[in-house]
Amino acid sequence: MDIKTYMQTVGRQARAASRAVAAASTDAKNTALLAMATEIRARKAQLLDANAQDLAEARANGLEPAMIDRLTLSEKGIESMAQGLEQVAALPDPVGEMTDLKRRPSGITVGKMRVPLGVIGIIYEARPNVTADAAALCLKSGNAAILRGGKEALHSNQAIAACVRAGLAAAGLPEMSIQVVETTDRAAVGELITMPQFVDVIVPRGGKGLIERISNDARVPVIKHLDGNCHVYVDERADPAKALAIIENSKTQRYGTCNTTESLLVDAAIARAQLPAIGTMLAGKGVELRACPASLAILREADIPEAQLKAAVESDWTEEFLAPIIAIKIVAGLDEAIEHINTCSSQHTESIVTEDYTRAMRFLREVDSASVMINASTRFADGFEYGLGAEIGISTDKIHARGPVGLEGLTSQKWIVFGNGDVRA
Amino acid sequence: MDIKTYMQTVGRQARAASRAVAAASTDAKNTALLAMATEIRARKAQLLDANAQDLAEARANGLEPAMIDRLTLSEKGIESMAQGLEQVAALPDPVGEMTDLKRRPSGITVGKMRVPLGVIGIIYEARPNVTADAAALCLKSGNAAILRGGKEALHSNQAIAACVRAGLAAAGLPEMSIQVVETTDRAAVGELITMPQFVDVIVPRGGKGLIERISNDARVPVIKHLDGNCHVYVDERADPAKALAIIENSKTQRYGTCNTTESLLVDAAIARAQLPAIGTMLAGKGVELRACPASLAILREADIPEAQLKAAVESDWTEEFLAPIIAIKIVAGLDEAIEHINTCSSQHTESIVTEDYTRAMRFLREVDSASVMINASTRFADGFEYGLGAEIGISTDKIHARGPVGLEGLTSQKWIVFGNGDVRA
Structure with a gap:
């Protein structure tokens, strides 16, 4: 036959x-x-x-x-x-x-x-x-x-x-x-x-x-399910402890999963205050940081080992690394964060870290991804964690089924x- | 450009x-x-x-x-x-x-x-x-x-x-x-x-x-939305008055719409009792009847004008006539009705006429069409009738959206x- x-x-x-x-x-x-x-x-x-x-x-x-x-x-x-x-x-x-x-x-x-x-x-x-x-x-x-x-x-x-x-x-x-x-x-x-x-x-x-x-x-x-270029955005009113815990979990819990964070966006208003601790934590876990010029300067001052610091290139914003690598960009605020995500993301999962109610709700509504989170690790995007009891896959399509x-x-x-x-x- | x-x-x-x-x-x-x-x-x-x-x-x-x-x-x-x-x-x-x-x-x-x-x-x-x-x-x-x-x-x-x-x-x-x-x-x-x-x-x-x-x-x-080859099935325990009203409305209210009935299935147990009145009503409205051999014999005895009677050919069971034409088939019961519909229908809309609870619920569950009805005209398959307030179309697909x-x-x-x-x- x-x-x-x-x-x-x-x-x-x-x-x-x-x-x-x-x-x-x-x-x-x-x-x-x-x-x-x-x-x-x-x-x-x-x-x-x-x-x-x-x-x-x-x-x-x-x-x-x-x-x-x-x-x-x-x-x-x-x-x-x-x-x-x-x-x-x-x-x-x-x-x-x-x-x-x-x-x-x-x-x-x-x-x-x-x-x-x-x-x-x-x-x-x-x-x-x-x-x-x-x-x-x-x-x-x-x-x-x-x-x-x-x-x-x-x-x-x-x-x-x-x-x-x-x-x-x-x-x-x-x-x-x-x-x-x-x-x-x-x-x-x-x-x-x-x-x-x-x-x-x-x-x-x-x-x-x-x-x-x-x-x-x-x-x-x-x-x-195509790919997972997930983002965490640290807002001006982020609780620094929550930001640090969420970034650690989102990026370093597992490197090879589709709900692992690949890009970190930081509000310019708090980059100097929060980025050094974040960068030090990531570098300590062996993560390579591919940073925009502004974040690169801050990370250099924070004594991150030069071997783990790289200037980001354009393709880093859309890449699913599936590896101990993270792209870092300082943005002017929520509007630029949403714009960057809706342009560069694979529309899998994104999370905002903030204590500001109105910005949290705008992020939830305006980010066009299958899973959108407030103050939670992107690693939660999973059929079992969502209570589905089972998972045939995670959809990055928009019609019929999105996400797990x-x-x-x-x-x-x-x-x-x-x-x-x-x-x- | x-x-x-x-x-x-x-x-x-x-x-x-x-x-x-x-x-x-x-x-x-x-x-x-x-x-x-x-x-x-x-x-x-x-x-x-x-x-x-x-x-x-x-x-x-x-x-x-x-x-x-x-x-x-x-x-x-x-x-x-x-x-x-x-x-x-x-x-x-x-x-x-x-x-x-x-x-x-x-x-x-x-x-x-x-x-x-x-x-x-x-x-x-x-x-x-x-x-x-x-x-x-x-x-x-x-x-x-x-x-x-x-x-x-x-x-x-x-x-x-x-x-x-x-x-x-x-x-x-x-x-x-x-x-x-x-x-x-x-x-x-x-x-x-x-x-x-x-x-x-x-x-x-x-x-x-x-x-x-x-x-x-x-x-x-x-x-x-591909096509609408909708069916009415008259079960052994159909209320004859309801059957007649539903068939009249489903077939003759408008001929050119996708939710118009194109095929009528009749349980053999009541075909001799109910088909003559149904055939006479349809013929009186000028509908051409394309009948299977068994229904053709019953309709001939009921004095339907010969000009409006034809022996059905295989393609009649799958055709969307969009015209005053109906295909009529006598079936051995619910199983054959469901099998016929699931094989020949365009999966748009089907209706059973019956007073039998268990057969009604089996039809509802087992017929694989976008709209499945009990004792109602197929003409109801419409966004406004369903209360959607508006309709961009009627889907005959299975994923994302079915029906109106x-x-x-x-x-x-x-x-x-x-x-x-x-x-x-």
Whole structure:
């Protein structure tokens, strides 16, 4: 079978299965999720064997250590996959919720019902745990799923897929509700993202390059996360202790996450008072400071080691460093801060540190990013921290879902009308 | 200036203006809308002149009478444009609404704020009143807009655009918030739908051909309405009087609207009892009946004039007739009805007629369309009937907005976090 025919078959099967999943009871979906967890624990040895095969090939092909690390399934990793399935089973079912019911003058009662999107395509790289994770979120939200993992994880993914299918079968749900693509041919991705008749939305998880390629070529809507160039703005009326704690946490808690702060804006009015302590703290943690001319002068006076100080270049204002590097700019006040953010940010997450009510509320309203915060670390931008219970990704798009996407982001709302023989006048 | 450069300039201006519109007060937006209404009334003579010029060219080019009709601006039409602007001014402002605020264990308070999408591109055909209507909805929802009307309405649209700009200026809002494209070159549409850096969403309004072309070529999300193949299903336990009234209203109130019923499904158990009266009523209104073999036999016995009876062909089940034609099929019960609808419908609007509670609720939940109704006419699927106060279109998409799209559909929600110096553990 050629790739196009194969993917069309996968798509047709997913579309057919999606109706049964959409209509499945909460109980059936939870039974399937718990059965998948049981299968994953029971087949631990097979999972480790399959993963060992992937790892051997990855090493033979000279994959980078970071990639090998992501690819590795440990006993602990297998147990946490099983626990993840149980956690999704414990979440409330979003499907079927009826809201906003209102009686209209015509006599009808109109409202909304939350419904699955239909068929979701997930494209990801070499993390096999995403297979179980994405399967759980799609199933719980009443969607069929087509999962396409990185070719390096093929054997691991197929072993996990067998557990998923066994769980579905145990609950009497169609095994085709969750399909893991069995070919490593890259053409499969091209087919998956151009079958609007079978796929309702694509969620790519991976590096910026992968996501840009998919967005450019897709003929299906994409819920995407491009990059996270997050900002902290220290306002004239910032509490210096809060500013210091928030910058430390936002920048240095983890360097490789998308909600890590990459740019720091400081109000000129308090730069001389607060920047030396901030710079000293960051430098002490090993962070390189890429500073605008005004902040560079202040930081030099504060005896920051010259090796950690650099003059910022234009590209630093838009860069997601994912490293112990921060761009620092002194701004004339709130207007310039908002303007800079709305121009340079990737619209992921921004935070203002201030005790001034009116400026805090202006920042909240006028900054056009998926998450906007007052006096809080940008590291909070996360589905679990927001109380979603799970996260399929963080969207930097503006339509449908912004920011952390949980079960609700995998659903939509249809209109429902209760009548009594009503007709339109 | 070539078309690409021109459209990029328009896009850049819209993006720049969008920040001011997003931050504008409700009062400023309403002032602008009321000033536009005043301008439209004051410039009635100029609007009629501009329209006369378009009409003269349209007649010289041999446009169809239906097109000429849509293009014509009467005195009454001008007054109703002005009233439309006043009605949008009277609607609640969706922007800035904060909802779902919850305290999290970490100490932060997390919720959502409703925000504009940014820049909206509207592509429409020869109805000049859409210019005022779309301008009003985009402005009230805090968005900048780029409007691209049909080339036949160029002079009318430019005259309306002058009123819109005057209204914006009167309220101190940037005139570039609402731009009407000044070229009739079709390449402008191609540019508009491929500038994601300047345009956040495209709303095409027009025939299916236009919308399919735009969807295929767009590199920007599209909120689209393709077609309306709506169904009424008469269940075994339908109240015959309600069924007759709902079918009459759904099919015959207006033939050319997208929420008009095009297919009738009848439960085999009551087809012999109810179909003769239904068929006689429809035939009496001049509707042509395209029937499946079983319903054809019943309708023949009921003495429906042979000229109005036809054997249905496969394509009738998926066709949007927009004419006094209905497809009729007898089904074995609810399962077959839902299966038929989910396979053949355009997912616009479907209604079940039944007194059976469980079947009514199954239909409501399992039918995958933008509007699903119990004992009500499909003609109710409309932004005004649903209480939205206005309608930019009816979406047959699944993500972002389904069904009638009002002001809320032109907005999104960002996450907001209130902290007190909180950091992530």
